[in-house]
Every structure is written in C-alpha cells, then in structure tokens.
Amino acid sequence: xxxxxxxxxxxxxxxxGVGKGTVRKALFDMPDQNFVYSVSMTTRKMRPGEVDGxxxxxxxxxxxxxxxxxxxxxxxxEFVGNYYGTPLDEVNKQLDNGKEVILEIEVEGALQVRDKVxxxxxxxxxxxxxxxxxNRLKRRGTESEEVIQERIAKANREFKLAYxxxxxxxxxxxxxxADRIMAIIRAEHAKTWRSIHKYEELLDMKDDKxxxxxx
Amino acid sequence: xxxxxxxxxxxxxxxxGVGKGTVRKALFDMPDQNFVYSVSMTTRKMRPGEVDGxxxxxxxxxxxxxxxxxxxxxxxxEFVGNYYGTPLDEVNKQLDNGKEVILEIEVEGALQVRDKVxxxxxxxxxxxxxxxxxNRLKRRGTESEEVIQERIAKANREFKLAYxxxxxxxxxxxxxxADRIMAIIRAEHAKTWRSIHKYEELLDMKDDKxxxxxx
Numbered sequence: 001x002x003x004x005x006x007x008x009x010x011x012x013x014x015x016x017g018v019g020k021g022t023v024r025k026a027l028f029d030m031p032d033q034n035f036v037y038s039v040s041m042t043t044r045k046m047r048p049g050e051v052d053g054x055x056x057x058x059x060x061x062x063x064x065x066x067x068x069x070x071x072x073x074x075x076x077x078e079f080v081g082n083y084y085g086t087p088l089d090e091v092n093k094q095l096d097n098g099k100e101v102i103l104e105i106e107v108e109g110a111l112q113v114r115d116k117v118x119x120x121x122x123x124x125x126x127x128x129x130x131x132x133x134x135n136r137l138k139r140r141g142t143e144s145e146e147v148i149q150e151r152i153a154k155a156n157r158e159f160k161l162a163y164x165x166x167x168x169x170x171x172x173x174x175x176x177x178a179d180r181i182m183a184i185i186r187a188e189h190a191k192t193w194r195s196i197h198k199y200e201e202l203l204d205m206k207d208d209k210x211x212x213x214x215x
Numbered sequence: 216x217x218x219x220x221x222x223x224x225x226x227x228x229x230x231x232g233v234g235k236g237t238v239r240k241a242l243f244d245m246p247d248q249n250f251v252y253s254v255s256m257t258t259r260k261m262r263p264g265e266v267d268g269x270x271x272x273x274x275x276x277x278x279x280x281x282x283x284x285x286x287x288x289x290x291x292x293e294f295v296g297n298y299y300g301t302p303l304d305e306v307n308k309q310l311d312n313g314k315e316v317i318l319e320i321e322v323e324g325a326l327q328v329r330d331k332v333x334x335x336x337x338x339x340x341x342x343x344x345x346x347x348x349x350n351r352l353k354r355r356g357t358e359s360e361e362v363i364q365e366r367i368a369k370a371n372r373e374f375k376l377a378y379x380x381x382x383x384x385x386x387x388x389x390x391x392x393a394d395r396i397m398a399i400i401r402a403e404h405a406k407t408w409r410s411i412h413k414y415e416e417l418l419d420m421k422d423d424k425x426x427x428x429x430x
Contacts, residue, residue, distance in 0.1 A: 126417055159418050167405040168414060180405055187402030190382040190395055202341055203374050
C-alpha cells in the first residue's frame, strides 16, 4: 500500500519574523519523517564552500530567464539583482519517490505555487500574538526603528493573505507547531480524494470472492 | 483563544465488521481528548438498569415521528420496529461547549448527517484487506454461512459509498486507526475556514500599534 503513496508538497509560509525556518528545522528533526528539501536555483555567484546541486543549482541569468519562459519554476523571485526559484521537475521527482517536499517560502512565492500545484498543502504560520511578532522582529538584529517599522508593515500586508491558505498554525512553541504540521500531513494523506485509489481492491470485493453468491 | 473553539462533529462510519465500535472506544481512551457521545433517542422500551437521558432518551412513537417531521434529528432509522435517532439539539449543545462529538453510525445514517451538517468531518474506516474483513465477519458469532454472505454483500454495498466521505482510515491496528483520527481532528481544527476568526486581532495588527506610522 505504501509503495503507491505519492509525497505531499507542503508549502510553509507566513509573515516575516514568525519563525518559518525554525519550524522547518524542527520538522526535519522529527522521528519517522520522510521530508526532503527542494534545492533552489539561483543566478547569484557561488560562494566559497557551496556545492552546485546541493546548496543551489547555479545558472546564468540567460538560462534562468529561459526557464521562466518555459514554465519550469514552481515559483521564483528577484532579490537584490539575482533570481531565486524552485525548479518544478526537481520537486516532482521527489514527490513521485514518495517524499514529502517542504517548501519554506515567502508569502508571495507561496501564492505562485498555489496556481501551479493544485494538490499542494498550504500552511500559514502565525505568531501567538502581535507582541510576540514585534519582539521577534526587534530582537533580530541591530536595525533602526525605521527598518523594524518597515518589517511590521510588511508582516501586516502578508497577514492579509492568510485566508488563501489551507491551514493556519500557531507558532506558540516550535515543537507544538511542528506537531500540528505533522498532524496536517497525516490527515492530508488520509483524505479520500488523495487515497481512494489505494483501496481499489477493497472496493471491488464483490468481483472475486463473492462471485456467484449474488446470482 | 481556546474559548472560541467550537467542537467538531466527527462521523465515524464504515462497512459492517470493520471495527467502528472498537476504534471509537480507543478514541475515548486517548489522553487529552475532549470527546463526548451523543445520547440517542429511541422508541423501544426501556430495559432494566437503563437510565432515561443517559443510555437513551426514551420517547413514544408519536413524539418521535413529530420530531422527524420537525427536522429535529441529525439522522434516524427504523430497526426491527423501533426508531433510533440522533437529536440535533443535543449535538449542537455539545459542539457549542467545545466538545468533539463522535457519532459512530452506519453508512446510510452517516450520509443523512452529510446533508444536515455541512462542517462535520466524515471518516470511513476500512479493513487492511478483504480477508481481514471476512475473518472478522465470520468470527463474530455462530451465524450460518448464509448470514455471513449477507453481511459480506452488505459490506460490499457500503464500500461503494466510501467516496462520499472526507477521509479514509485503515483499521490495521486499533490504536493506529485512533492515532490517525486524532491527527485528522487536529488538522481539521487548523483549517483556515474553521479557524481564521480566531486570528482577527492579528489580521488587524495595522489598526492599533502601527497607527500613524504609515501616514
């Protein structure tokens, strides 16, 4: 039964400062999981110690743009002059192998995925309170009040998109949040439309064992 | 946040012999659960030791039929000359109190609930294999081969309705099945459409703290 199970594409997103990265790490540390990252593609220069195909796929700007045109990205964005994107074929390969692919991405990128992968699961992380988020954003570094205010404004805009996600998970404590996400993944696998193909044999019970009994 | 949480109506069903009752018991034995039964209503005679309002609500045939007409049942059925039904107001009261109401009912009754409670969660239990179900049906009692064949035929008809449920859960081992159902319940509570009302304060962040910062 397990062999037929396709993996889930889980898109983990939420406003700046909510702790997406920490929750993703906690998920990968859980026992009995089957998670993989998707290696992103970028046009930025390789840094010392980075490995092509492991940290990123490093490609030229021309190649990246060609791939955008060909629809080969699940999502992509430009950031300080460089492209970053998630290659669609990479993700599909992992899903076909039964792996759960966790994409931890920004709110806008996540909504691009929504349009491309109808059966992905979209999770929006929220902080337990406004104050918790403010404190996280302030604690992060040595930024000026202006930068902090910009981040708060950005988080506000991102919150407005929560309704487009399938699930809302509170990051009150990182392991609680990871537990909730594990429950969501288990539940999604049990959804009838995802799993009914596995029970074909049961649904056809009549056709062998009972043959002849009902005329 | 917890105060606003309405309970879930969980309809647990599946073919005869799959072990619905055993799984329901395992759910009620789990730690940290918040489950309640719904007390059914019946027109059959009270038996010695039974308590009205605890084992069943015992009512007259006239009263039961009046209640059917008034749409006061979530589901009802007639069985060897007596009515049995699940009172709607009873279930709603428990849900409003934040309890998870588990209804363990037959496949046909479950589909009546589907029509009445749009936000209920429908779980279809399946056996791990055909053989497992046959063995359970045979093991059950001292019935003749004919009775067993009738039950198998009934299970076959019930299997055909699996696609109408939200989730399919394999009862390979009773505690595994109960764990899967717990995951489903947790996931359902995290669904955006069920939970977004709890985050109103967060979604309105802009309106107080940030007032004045963006002009």
